[in-house]
Amino acid sequence: MAGIYIHIPFCFKRCDYCDFYKTTNISLKNDFLKNLKREISLYNEFVSSNEIETIYFGGGTPSVLKSEEVSDILKEIRLKQKNNLKEITFELNPDDGNLLYLEKLRKSGINRLSIGIQSFDDKILSVLNRRHNSAQAKSVVENARKAGFDNISIDLMYGLPGMTEEKWSDTINQATELNVEHISAYHLTYEKGTIFHKKLEKGVFQEIGEDKSVRQFRLLIDKLKNAGFEHYEISNFAVPGKQSIHNSNYWNGVKYVGLGPSAHSFDGDKRWWNVADIRSYIEGKFIEKEEVLSDTDRYNELVMLKLRTKGGITTDELDIVGASYLDYFKKESEKFIKSGDINITGNAYRISEKGIFISDYIISELFYYE
Numbered sequence: 001m002a003g004i005y006i007h008i009p010f011c012f013k014r015c016d017y018c019d020f021y022k023t024t025n026i027s028l029k030n031d032f033l034k035n036l037k038r039e040i041s042l043y044n045e046f047v048s049s050n051e052i053e054t055i056y057f058g059g060g061t062p063s064v065l066k067s068e069e070v071s072d073i074l075k076e077i078r079l080k081q082k083n084n085l086k087e088i089t090f091e092l093n094p095d096d097g098n099l100l101y102l103e104k105l106r107k108s109g110i111n112r113l114s115i116g117i118q119s120f121d122d123k124i125l126s127v128l129n130r131r132h133n134s135a136q137a138k139s140v141v142e143n144a145r146k147a148g149f150d151n152i153s154i155d156l157m158y159g160l161p162g163m164t165e166e167k168w169s170d171t172i173n174q175a176t177e178l179n180v181e182h183i184s185a186y187h188l189t190y191e192k193g194t195i196f197h198k199k200l201e202k203g204v205f206q207e208i209g210e211d212k213s214v215r216q217f218r219l220l221i222d223k224l225k226n227a228g229f230e231h232y233e234i235s236n237f238a239v240p241g242k243q244s245i246h247n248s249n250y251w252n253g254v255k256y257v258g259l260g261p262s263a264h265s266f267d268g269d270k271r272w273w274n275v276a277d278i279r280s281y282i283e284g285k286f287i288e289k290e291e292v293l294s295d296t297d298r299y300n301e302l303v304m305l306k307l308r309t310k311g312g313i314t315t316d317e318l319d320i321v322g323a324s325y326l327d328y329f330k331k332e333s334e335k336f337i338k339s340g341d342i343n344i345t346g347n348a349y350r351i352s353e354k355g356i357f358i359s360d361y362i363i364s365e366l367f368y369y370e
């Protein structure tokens with residue numbers, strides 16, 4: 001089992017909070033596509049010797065691509081057995097979702113959309129410097145249904161400047177009214193190098209504070225649970241049977257290759273990542289660096305990825321890394337078991353409904369530092 005991630009590093013406009021690798025120089029698209037095909041061919045052996053279960057187009061903005069370009073990319077990935085392929089996700093900007101485009105994407109094999117809606121409040125969308133408005137956000141979901149998509153995810157953001165609980169509640173209500181299958185919701189982080197971070201430093205924005213953050217997260221969890229969503233990972237909610245297979249595989253340590261500038265790859269023992277620079281990429285320089293994971297790296301990754309999920313982490317998984325890591329985990333988790341922030345069921349340790357509000361703290365406390 002394995003996955004493929006494809007990073008499309010172009011955006012028509014920069015959102016003020018975003019630190020993903022991207023460029024607004026769309027004139028480089030053809031050169032990028034040529035080199036992407038070359039990079040795909042370097043992984044022919046990986047593709048033919050693994051059951052590729054998922055493909056994920058992320059970015060950047062994959063919807064800067066014409067549907068024909070998406071089809072061409074998919075044709076270049078020479079799968080030996082197409083019937084293992086369960087999920088092909090495509091990230092879409094709401095104002096790129098006209099019906100014809102979506103119909104063509106569906107025909108090319110894309111069977112899951114991830115739409116970057118972020119908010120249904122037009123004022124907030126403009127603070128974020130997004131290209132779309134709330135009306136476009138709704139109409140893209142309608143178009144996607146008409147085009148035959150039955151697996152739609154939307155992204156939302158909270159903890160934003162100017163976002164009251166009422167506004168957040170209203171956005172969640174509008175999201176659930178769309179009857180989508182999956183919602184990912186992320187708390188804003190002020191990443192260095194972004195316009196948001198500069199505004200924070202200058203005092204134009206203030207962080208919203210722990211209490212408000214927790215209230216907004218709680219509101220999200222309660223409302224989505226009431227609407228029939230399962231909270232299966234800290235930031236992810238799905239109706240039954242519609243969890244993201246690609247991301248779940250990632251959290252479960254399934255190997256994947258990442259193609260395109262800044263994309264990361266993992267083969268079970270080693271991680272490597274591509275240059276975060278479109279110019280170098282189109283000159284044919286793909287890989288920036290690789291590292292073989294030490295036992296401590298593997299332990300820390302396991303803790304970081306699995307404790308975020310509903311299934312939690314099992315003693316068997318920890319034992320595979322090493323008995324001393326299992327002992328360390330058991331000892332360090334005791335205080336969280338006592339406080340009710342971690343529950344044990346069978347051999348699985350899971351962050352409880354109470355603990356989820358301090359999950360970052362719990363995870364960092366359970367890390368092993370050499």
Ligand code: SF4
Nearest residue numbers: 011014015018059060
């Ligand atoms: S949030 Fe998405 S659309 Fe906005 S700049 Fe970042 S990658 Fe581009």
